[in-house]
Amino acid sequence: MQQTDVGFGATLTSEGCHFCLYGPDILTLAVVLFDKEGIATARHRLQRQENNHWTVFIPGIGENTGYAFWVTTATGPSAQWLLDPHAHRVQHHPARHSGPDRVAAPEWIAYTTYHDFDWQGCERPAIALEKMVLCEVHVKGYTRANPDLPAHLRGTYSGLCHPVTLAHFRQSGITSLQLMPIAAKADETHLAAKSLTNFWGYNPIAWSAPDERFASADPVRECKTMIRTLHAHGIEVILDVVYNHTAEEGNGGPVFHFKALDSQSYLKDEHGQFKNYTGCGNTPDLSHPPMLQAILQSLRSWVLNYQVDGFRFDLAATLGRNHDHFSSESAFFTAIRNDPVLSSVKLIAEPWDIGPDGYQCGAFPAGWHECNDQFRDHWRSFWLHDAPASAVAPHLLGSQAQFPAPNWPQKYSINYICYHDGFTLQDLVSFNDRHNHANGENNRDGHPDNRSNNQGTEGLAATAAIQKRREKQKRNLMTSLLFSLGIPHLLGADLHSHSQQGNNNAYCQDNDTSWVNWALSKEAHTFRSWLQSLIQLRQTVMPAIIAAMADKTSAPATIHWLTPAGTPMDDQSWTGRQPFSCLIQADDNHALFYLFNPDDHPVRFRLPSSMHNWTCLVDTAEQQLTVRNIQQSDCLVRPASMVILIPRP
Known part of the structure; x- marks a missing residue:
């Protein structure tokens, strides 16, 4: 059980637990321990080291000990609670008990974690890149409405690796699951005011902690069991990770950890205001060594402790930023390239953010594959509008202006028609306009440029002729995707012809809008069977074509x-x-x-x-x-x- 590497956060050994935080802005720091009812039982002071690391070793602490940090800073309140940003397990607790000095208990409590786990000799599937068929799913949303699963497993890690779900993935020819964020998240303040929740999870509060909302008991063990089971059936796990911002939002937003620990953690302007290159309020500064170290530690944890096969980095241009400029030779990319653990897994970039110099499709280093929005836009425009052949011809051949064939297989285009953000495939051929009123933003949110076409009638109800046209356009789009050169990315909901009723930004809809519908209509069942067969057929033809074109010796x-x-x-x-x-x-x-x-x-x-x-x-x-x-x-x-x-x- 002993863990010998002591990094940031809590590190258990057989004798006790090391605690370590980087906190140059802290005046005093203590770790407070909690029992299972959330009542504080002890407090231990951490000592500042010369490198601004605060450390303490507490003997006798075992697994699943609750803890939070009690700090005073030069600029903040007289004292406040902080969550360990490096925690491996966290829980959200209503403030109902008393803590030290008779103040309200913390809203978030972390738990000490051992990572011992029996992997049963199961190894990573190591799918060749030319054989990859990525399928993007939300752990809860994909299985929550599946009536063939036991009710208590729907929407959980266990539900995603249940034999019923596994049979579906195998029948569909899926080689690699891309899981929407499973790291613990907090809801944005504007959502709480509307009684909504961040369903997608792109608002991380603890980068290394699997979200408890997907587990029936222990999220750490259940998440590992899910990955082990998927691997045993030859399916890779790619995590969608969010290191471009944290749940602390912008100026005036909540304070959970980094804001109080280290004022240099986030990029700021000359007036001390947070740079918002992500649209989420803050932007971590990866040229700042402690922040870079924190992110690398988190990534290594997912690979070493959970055996994940790779990562898809949300708004990845942020990771290469030095304020207003992007560099493929940034400290982050250099560190990944030189890391023996992280350089060996699959790396996928969403190659943009909303800041200056933010669109970087094709500019990431070798070893990084990139989501290709131009592929999406041009194929949609060709089939659903009036784009000429010249618009799609380059993308049929792998978008070589951005991803030249001489750079294959080190760098492929990730091709897609639909992603979690935007219309589903069914809505792409059923709605001309977004219908996001349920999000509470007066239908102003979500991308306005969808390049969709309802084929003559807005909404799902349509004549038989329109339905027939819609189904054919779905087949055109999926065939164009699966038989273009590159790595195809499918939205899992599209295997079910799932509709979000025209909502193209359902990030806050934890309901039937986002829960994939497994009760298929006749048309949806026919399309799923067709798409499953198409994927299987693709696998008999395209890997050899792509491999031959990537072969430098031929x-x-x-x-x-x-x-x-x-x-x-x-x-x-x-x-x-x-x-x-x-x-x-x-x-x-x-x-x-x-x-x-x-x-x-x-x-x-x-x-x-x-x-x-x-x-x-x-x-x-x-x-x-x-x-x-x-x-x-x-x-x-x-x-x-x-x-x-x-x-x-």
Whole structure:
């Protein structure tokens, strides 16, 4: 049970517990211990070291001992409670008991934690990048409404790894789950005033503590059990982590820890006001060594103690900031590259924030894959509006302006059509406008540029013809996603045709709006079966194509852009929303022929005369996938649909 590395926070050994905080702004610091009822039982003073570390070793302390810090600072109140920002387990406690000096007990209490766990010899799946199919889910939202799960497991870590859920993931061909934030969070003050909650969890209060709202008892053990079980079934776990801000908000916001401990923790302007490059009130300063150390310690904990396979970093441009400037050689990226633990896991960046120099798609270092919003926008515009072929052609081939093929596999585009923020796939083809009134912000929140198309009627209720058109556009968008070069990212809710009733920013909706609907309609069931089959089919074709194009030792792939007549595309062909085709010859054994028809009338495509035998893998005009051989020298592509062919030996 002994842990020998003493870092920030509470570190248990077989003899007791080390406590350590970095606090240059503190005058006095004590750790107060609590019993199971939340009543203070003892107080121990920490001593300031020359490096502004405050430390104490308390013998006899074991696991699950509650604690909080009682501090005085030069600038704050005479005394106040602080939560350990490095805690491995925290609980929210209503202030109902008395603490030291007869003051109200803390709102948040941390608990000492051992990380001993029987991993049963289970190793990380180590999915090859070209075989990854990412699926983004919310631990609670994905299973909360599944009637096939035991009621007490719905919405929990255990529910996400239940045999019923595992069977669904396996049948869907999902290789890697990207979990929306599972670190402990606090609700923003403006939500509390509206009796709403931060359902998504992008407001962290303790970076290293799994959220107790997803556990029936011990969140640490249940979270590890979930990851162990997913690994045993060949599924990776990628954590969506939020190190770009904390729950302390901005000027006048709550004080939980860093604000009182170290005034240099956050970026500030010349007047001492918090820089808000995140839209959440504050921005950590990762050029400040103690803050950088705190984040690296948290990341290592998730890898070493929970065996996670990688991270998706929310608003990751913030992590490379030196105030108004971004650098791919920042202290954070350098530290990750040089860390033997963190450099070995999968790293995904959301490559922007809202500050100056904030959009950095393609600018992250080698080893970092990046979410590609341009892929999303251009494919939506092509199928749902009037974008020309020139808008989507680069993204079919991996968005090489931002992610050049010579940099593969060290750096891929993370392709997506839908993410947790924005419309679900069903809403993308059912609503022209956002409908976010339930969020209490007069429908002003959420992104205004959705590039959606309701196909003629706003809302879910529609004629049979509109429903048919919507389903076909969903198939077009998913086929474009799964058969483009790069790493595909699916929104888990889209496997269920889940609708958020037009809400494109459901971050505060802990209800049926966000809880994925498992009671599928006939159309939703048909689409799920089709999408599951499409993913499985993708896995038989795309990994070899991507691997061949990433192979530095082989000849470069040949790409031919053709008109329906089979002639090379000229300048006129690239303008306007016209049918086109693309032949990718990755090597002697791997080729794909894409036929795109965005028009409202059928189009015949002449097939290359040099290759006479073709097999049709996908025809999005069909509700079911049926692989068939093409016998003639041309191929009919029906209105607003696409076809993918492979050469037949």
